[in-house]
Amino acid sequence: MQIFLGTEKGLFELLPTGGVHRICCPELDVMDAVFFEGYLYVCSPTSGVYEVRGRLRRAVAGNCWRLVKVGETLVASITGPSLYDAATGDKIADFSEYAERYGWRFLKGPAHITDIAFFRGKWVAAVEDGNILAGDDLATLRPTRFWGDSHALLAAKELLLISTSTGIYYTQDLENFAMAAGLSGYTHAVVQCGGYLATHMISD
Known part of the structure; x- marks a missing residue:
């Protein structure tokens, strides 16, 4: 490899x-x-x-x-x-209209999509900084209620995990979102390594 x-x-x-x-x-x-x-x-x-x-x-x-x-x-x-x-x-x-409507932003310029995943029959995209997007295909992605500085996505069994600047969040249905217990901080990745879930966290 x-x-x-x-x-x-x-x-x-x-x-x-x-x-x-x-x-x-x-x-x-x-x-x-x-x-x-x-x-x-x-x-x-x-x-x-x-x-x-x-x-x-x-x-x-x-x-x-x-x-x-x-x-x-x-x-x-x-x-x-x-x-x-x-x-x-x-x-x-092109999602620039959503960016203007919802106030998406990035520290160094306009917002951008950081990751794409397939979860429960939907395509999902993470935005830095903005709403998580979901839809039947990439051309018809629409904002969900989740808004954050999102960096990475991982579809893990029944959950979609979202790596953000404040920790790891999860959802089962793309409608309700919660923060994972026991982990907070600036995370920049989330991956599956064998039987473990691993994240990259930026230190102070």
């Missing part, structure tokens, strides 16, 4: 020996990277989405925050917030 490290000076791969080597893009601030249909796609919060085929080709302009495989499509989260097909450059959805 390959492990990539996105940095402010390009994309690196973690070697089995414990070292690292840079794969590409020393001039790019890299937020995310995904192999898709035989090619590497790189997501930069300052420069957009690039396809790497020996040389860089910008596929989507703007500020990119996340790449997520949804079915046969590689979806890019772009500031707005909006979603694009990273391979074709086509816009999938």
